[in-house]
Amino acid sequence: MEDDGVECLSTCDGIYKEHIYHRRLCRRRRHHRLSLASANKSRATNLHELLQCPVCTNSMYPPINQCLNGHTLCSICKSNVKNCCPTCREQLGDIRCLALEKVAESLKLPCKYCSLGCMEIFLYYRKVKHEAKCDFRPYNCPCPGSECSAVGDIAFLVDHLIVDHKVDMHNACSFDHLYVKSTPWETENEAKMLIVFNCYSHYFCLHFEAFQLGIAPVYIAFLRFMGNAVEARTFSYRLEVGAHGRKLIWEGTPRSIRESHQKVRDSHDGLIIQRNMALFFSTGERKEFKLRVTGQIWKAKST
Numbered sequence: 001m002e003d004d005g006v007e008c009l010s011t012c013d014g015i016y017k018e019h020i021y022h023r024r025l026c027r028r029r030r031h032h033r034l035s036l037a038s039a040n041k042s043r044a045t046n047l048h049e050l051l052q053c054p055v056c057t058n059s060m061y062p063p064i065n066q067c068l069n070g071h072t073l074c075s076i077c078k079s080n081v082k083n084c085c086p087t088c089r090e091q092l093g094d095i096r097c098l099a100l101e102k103v104a105e106s107l108k109l110p111c112k113y114c115s116l117g118c119m120e121i122f123l124y125y126r127k128v129k130h131e132a133k134c135d136f137r138p139y140n141c142p143c144p145g146s147e148c149s150a151v152g153d154i155a156f157l158v159d160h161l162i163v164d165h166k167v168d169m170h171n172a173c174s175f176d177h178l179y180v181k182s183t184p185w186e187t188e189n190e191a192k193m194l195i196v197f198n199c200y201s202h203y204f205c206l207h208f209e210a211f212q213l214g215i216a217p218v219y220i221a222f223l224r225f226m227g228n229a230v231e232a233r234t235f236s237y238r239l240e241v242g243a244h245g246r247k248l249i250w251e252g253t254p255r256s257i258r259e260s261h262q263k264v265r266d267s268h269d270g271l272i273i274q275r276n277m278a279l280f281f282s283t284g285e286r287k288e289f290k291l292r293v294t295g296q297i298w299k300a301k302s303t
Helices: 003-050 098-106 125-133 152-162 262-265 277-283
Strands: 108-110 120-125 167-169 174-181 191-197 202-215 216-225 235-243 245-252 269-274 289-299
Touching: 003 191, 098 125, 108 125, 120 125, 125 277, 152 167, 152 191, 174 191, 174 202, 202 262, 202 289, 216 235, 216 245, 216 262, 216 277, 235 269, 235 277, 245 269, 245 277, 269 277, 277 289
Parallel strands: 167 191
Antiparallel strands: 108 120, 174 289, 191 202, 202 216, 216 269, 235 245, 235 289
């Protein structure tokens, strides 16, 4: 019995030592992988810095130009510096840095919107093409006619619209808005109406304005979704105007704010009301223009 006990202790001790050995081996391997990853990241960062134009600081793409001393710059800036190297003032000529162009072909870099959630990694020459359509890229301000340069995520833009553009925001999926204008016969230089709705935990922009359709002045109302086009297609909406026993109805899918306000308007993707019809629907008795626009937003049924 005692011999069995001794053998058991010896066996357990051997297993414990083997376990410790494997733990240390795994730790060394993990440390090695982390070191390699850190080195690769540092190498990629250094190469990326080499591929930055010293003038505009944008990434350089073929043809990458260099002076006689090896200083590089992008082709766009080359045409702006009057053939003079901005680093050493030597003449540039038409020398291409083929070595740097070749290195760039194998370089992999993360999307520049990685801090906003994009985890994709691309070859250097494919990175810019992806970033132009990346779902995580910031959105432009959807306020029409303001020439506003603000960009950001949806939460930022909602606050921006309320604070900076004084846009009304409603927590509802249905609406009943009365558009009032003191001069019913004029459509030129009319204000562009924008209202934001918080519905299904998403935000929607209701637009209403006058514009010229050919030579005829018309009014248009349409909805845009504050998010990408894929999400926008999961919703539907209905707009309606009417009076005196007559009505016009529009049903459709909201367009994403990725598409500009003007693009959506000029595609006539909304409820279009001829001016004479709008005046007929007006409840202002010809003294002022009052047009009631009602509507509803709902989730489209999945097919």
